[in-house]
Amino acid sequence: MKTALSFAMDFGAYAIKGGTKYYAWLLFLAFFILVGSYTAYIQFTQGLIVTGATDQITLESFFASFVFTAHVAAAAVLVVAPGYLYHRKDMKELAVIGEIVAMVFVATGITFVLFHMGRPDRTWHIIPGLGYMNFPNSMLAYDTIVLNVYLILNSIGVVYILYKKYIGKFEAKQLAIWFRPIVFLAIAWGPLIHIVTAFVLASNARVGTWATAVLPFAFLSMAGASGPALIVLIFLLLRKCTKLEINDSVINLMTTIIAWSLGIIILVFAAEIFTLLYPGTEHADSLRYIMFGHNGLNHYVLWFWGVILALVGSFAALLFSKVRHSYDRWLPLVCVVVFVAILMEKPMVLVFPAFSPTPLGEYTEYHVTMIEFFNVLFVWAIGFLSLTLILKGAIGILTGEVRHDKSSAASQSGA
Amino acid sequence: MSEEKNEKMQDADEVVQGRRDFLKHVCTSSAAALVAATTPSEAVDNASNPDADVTVAEFFQGHFLLMSEEEKLQAIARLEKRYSAQYSKKTTVSNAPAPDGVLFGYALDISKCIGCRRCVHACVKENNQSRNDPEVQWIQVMKMPKGNIAFTADQLDKGYPEKSEFGDYGVQVGGNAYKTAGLSTEDAQNYYNDELVPDKDFFYMPVQCQQCEKPPCVKACPVRATFRDHAGVVLIDYNWCIGCRMCQLACPYHARRFNWGEPHLPAEEMNPKTHYFGNRPRMRGVMEKCTFCAQRTREGRNPACQEVCPVGARKFGNLLDPDSDVRRVLATKRVFRFKEEAGTYPKFFYYIG
Ligand code: SF4
Ligand code: SF4
Numbered sequence: 217m218k219t220a221l222s223f224a225m226d227f228g229a230y231a232i233k234g235g236t237k238y239y240a241w242l243l244f245l246a247f248f249i250l251v252g253s254y255t256a257y258i259q260f261t262q263g264l265i266v267t268g269a270t271d272q273i274t275l276e277s278f279f280a281s282f283v284f285t286a287h288v289a290a291a292a293v294l295v296v297a298p299g300y301l302y303h304r305k306d307m308k309e310l311a312v313i314g315e316i317v318a319m320v321f322v323a324t325g326i327t328f329v330l331f332h333m334g335r336p337d338r339t340w341h342i343i344p345g346l347g348y349m350n351f352p353n354s355m356l357a358y359d360t361i362v363l364n365v366y367l368i369l370n371s372i373g374v375v376y377i378l379y380k381k382y383i384g385k386f387e388a389k390q391l392a393i394w395f396r397p398i399v400f401l402a403i404a405w406g407p408l409i410h411i412v413t414a415f416v417l418a419s420n421a422r423v424g425t426w427a428t429a430v431l432p433f434a435f436l437s438m439a440g441a442s443g444p445a446l447i448v449l450i451f452l453l454l455r456k457c458t459k460l461e462i463n464d465s466v467i468n469l470m471t472t473i474i475a476w477s478l479g480i481i482i483l484v485f486a487a488e489i490f491t492l493l494y495p496g497t498e499h500a501d502s503l504r505y506i507m508f509g510h511n512g513l514n515h516y517v518l519w520f521w522g523v524i525l526a527l528v529g530s531f532a533a534l535l536f537s538k539v540r541h542s543y544d545r546w547l548p549l550v551c552v553v554v555f556v557a558i559l560m561e562k563p564m565v566l567v568f569p570a571f572s573p574t575p576l577g578e579y580t581e582y583h584v585t586m587i588e589f590f591n592v593l594f595v596w597a598i599g600f601l602s603l604t605l606i607l608k609g610a611i612g613i614l615t616g617e618v619r620h621d622k623s624s625a626a627s628q629s630g631a
Numbered sequence: 632m633s634e635e636k637n638e639k640m641q642d643a644d645e646v647v648q649g650r651r652d653f654l655k656h657v658c659t660s661s662a663a664a665l666v667a668a669t670t671p672s673e674a675v676d677n678a679s680n681p682d683a684d685v686t687v688a689e690f691f692q693g694h695f696l697l698m699s700e701e702e703k704l705q706a707i708a709r710l711e712k713r714y715s716a717q718y719s720k721k722t723t724v725s726n727a728p729a730p731d732g733v734l735f736g737y738a739l740d741i742s743k744c745i746g747c748r749r750c751v752h753a754c755v756k757e758n759n760q761s762r763n764d765p766e767v768q769w770i771q772v773m774k775m776p777k778g779n780i781a782f783t784a785d786q787l788d789k790g791y792p793e794k795s796e797f798g799d800y801g802v803q804v805g806g807n808a809y810k811t812a813g814l815s816t817e818d819a820q821n822y823y824n825d826e827l828v829p830d831k832d833f834f835y836m837p838v839q840c841q842q843c844e845k846p847p848c849v850k851a852c853p854v855r856a857t858f859r860d861h862a863g864v865v866l867i868d869y870n871w872c873i874g875c876r877m878c879q880l881a882c883p884y885h886a887r888r889f890n891w892g893e894p895h896l897p898a899e900e901m902n903p904k905t906h907y908f909g910n911r912p913r914m915r916g917v918m919e920k921c922t923f924c925a926q927r928t929r930e931g932r933n934p935a936c937q938e939v940c941p942v943g944a945r946k947f948g949n950l951l952d953p954d955s956d957v958r959r960v961l962a963t964k965r966v967f968r969f970k971e972e973a974g975t976y977p978k979f980f981y982y983i984g
Contacts, residue, residue, distance in 0.1 A: 357853045
């Protein structure tokens, strides 16, 4: 017990220690949290009417952002898997970073869903036993289950690994027997949360563009690109600013995954465009609307082509080994482009335009309101703040700066 | 009356004995704070209605269908008290069950409908929808051009190849090729503002909840707040809905309306004769839609839209009774269902009389 307490204390103390740049970053996030608390208060007191959502376009930026968080959370297994499945030595140490990313992003996604709900105060209605869960009919019920299980699995993994490292007992023999099964389950669970999230959208007869078997594959490939893009950025940053050792081989593996995920995304887009446009049935209406606009409504057209251009451009760039190995210049740039392109693809290409035409033939445009925008930033800021603090503490443990053995051996045995 | 009052006084205590006592014990105080924080306008309303317990008890209320008879009566009494205070008039909330041996169905004659939208407004008046900012309407009348063919004659010979050995009308690359196709509602106008109806170049098609036999909205709801009753009508427990809008996503008829903000229902326009699953005033953040006027049809009356229609385009009745209006329409007219390909088996029929 005492060890657990000192673990938490040391972890926390190390997490909030840092240089000027570190504090500047925390302050930057704190600013959005401050503004966001106010806008969130407005939304929770006045309702979703303060967002741009309507009966025609019923999902707002929160839901779109949630899908994106699921991308990154699912992709984090790509950091965990090589270490455990392929026994790559260079990756095994870093697995915990993947799990931290997964944990934080699922939690962020769940927060987005709470912002999406009209009655967040009634969330308990879905807890089986207390309320009623419409299982196995409702896809959102499945999603609730898989997200929460993923969150729990990863939290257990993260806390256990860090704690074991902290007390210096991270040898194979000293690990609990349940640990490996949990890690493997978490690896399998990553794609699962994503497939289920795709089905939450694909199961709606009303929205033709989503009713496609290709949607889970589109999601998985976008996960494969956006998640590792973020992770490469984190790795490059950690390598530069901390003592943590991250081999080039690790970054190269991630870059390869990004490149081929982008390839698959392009294929998926092409397949979808062909299958819809060639026969040109009513299922093509929505796609035409995104690509070319409709009777002067062309809010999404630039976004669509911009995203396509960014994805194809990044793919092409990553084919050059010069770009792939330019660790302090081109690679981070490409990663930022991929991350932002897929982030913007969610609301502007996947979610909003899919609602036009409505079943009654209406075409509408979605306009994000200020309050909604700051609420999205609010949730992101909380997410990135947690990510920063947890990663910082974890680095301390991984590099050995934070460990328990400075305390007496007696308290160790007492634990 | 006095009995009711006693029940209300005990509300807060008796809910404790329900199956949510765990939750209650753990977080009564925090929940009360939560309720106050998340529903301040209700709290403001409660300032005139001093019983803050009502809000708390409503918060802990379970799914209406899963309540015991006693809990149901308490919930109803609670609501009647709240509404009566809020709208300063005696409000009744009925709990009348759906009749047995009945399957409600609706038939609408699109050759008669003149697009006057009296049904739309009668519905708003009857069902206590938000009146302004925004006005919520459950019925939407589509104004469709007669001869709705989704291409135009002057474009017929446009596009490539303009000339071929098969004549001028070959594979089109330009011209009509890029026009939206296959969507029968494409040219519908939903917000027409005509002084005089009907417009002779158009016909009208009102759409409301089609009371599907296989309702995708029910399937999608994660908490079963929306369900089908045994008379075939799909209803919503407004106190159980969590506002996730999965049902709205699933509905292929655009029939569901969400209370994005606090509904604005002036007290003098409020219809005090309500039903729990029907027209009782809704709160912010929950879904609503046409219930075939549960408060009327469960008592053997006709829906408001049916009564108000000046040309008799609307027929309502029991699909299980061969002599009902609806069944007679089905037997003798040319009948179709809207978006039948969605596979939801609507019990709302359109016919050409
Ligand atoms: S029309 Fe829509 S809301 Fe009505 S029952 Fe069918 S799916 Fe549900
Ligand atoms: S909005 Fe309400 S009725 Fe609709 S699916 Fe969500 S909880 Fe169910």
